[in-house]
Amino acid sequence: MSTTQFLFAGFGGQGILFSGKFLAYKGLMEDKNVSWLPSYGPEMRGGTASCSVIISDTPVGSPIVSNPDVLVAMNLPSLDKYEDSVVPGGTIFIDSTLIERKVKRDDVTVHYIPATGLANENGMPTLANMIIAGKILAAMGEFDEDGINAALGKVISARHADKLGLNLKALNLGKEN
Secondary structure, three states, rough: OOEEEEEEEEEEEEHHHHHHHHHHHHHOOOOOEEEEEEEEEOOEEEEEEEEEEEEEOOOOOOOOOOOOOOOEEOOOOHHHHHHHHHHOOEEEEEEEEOOOOOOOOOOOEEEOOOOHHHHHHHOOOOOOOHHHHHHHHHHOOOHHHHHHHHHHHHOHHHHHHHHHHHHHHHHHHHHOO
């Protein structure tokens, strides 16, 4: 029996909700029980944004993630707010382009990914979120091309179908870094 609770946090416009939805759909396509719960401030773009994702082999009782196994912090206020809530032995993924400080805890695994910098350098300035998603999947041993393609097919609308290749490139960039 395996359950992983994720908390994605940053500011509006960083794709926090999209990357959470992508991971949730990936779990769904792999016949897992999933929950995706978005939350954002009234400011929307530029305001706070977070989403809770639970992927489990068993039914999910509550969509609320209070103590995540995995935290994705894409800005400093998010790291400050949620660092202490991660379970001991959990994992924190940090966009080190935007967050200069190091994690204070020594009972968690930390991945510092210069996601925003990599996204800008590779001509995909809006896909730092997917670079981190690629890193998460690689770190968890879940980087499965079929599952990734199926999930992207669900979260990328037909209107934005031309962005599929760019999202795949961002995921692979995260896998390699």
